[in-house]
Amino acid sequence: xxxCTKKVICKRIVQYxxxxxxxxxxMPNPFPVSWRTINSIKASHKKKDRMSFSxxxxxxxxxxxxxxxxxxxxxxxxxxxxLNENSIND
Numbered sequence: 362x363x364x365c366t367k368k369v370i371c372k373r374i375v376q377y378x379x380x381x382x383x384x385x386x387x388m389p390n391p392f393p394v395s396w397r398t399i400n401s402i403k404a405s406h407k408k409k410d411r412m413s414f415s416x417x418x419x420x421x422x423x424x425x426x427x428x429x430x431x432x433x434x435x436x437x438x439x440x441x442x443x444l445n446e447n448s449i450n451d
Contacts, residue, residue, distance in 0.1 A: 362402075
């Protein structure tokens with residue numbers, strides 16, 4: 362998973378959990394992937410490691426959060442984030 366994609370997805374996960382008062386993993390999982398995967402993504406982002414997640418996992422989460430994206434090899438990139446980066450570099 363690309364670093365920028367992981368950052369955006371992690372922020373969306375944390376925000377979604379706060380907005381919907383999800384504080385306990387024993388609660389029903391609203392995400393299209395397992396709690397284990399959600400926790401791995403959050404931990405990976407905090408540690409800034411290069412842990413990889415499957416394209417299927419990325420696609421499910423990008424679709425869940427309704428983020429426009431495109432496939433770049435084995436990973437997905439978020440279009441909005443890419444446009445913001447390009448406008449900063451101009």
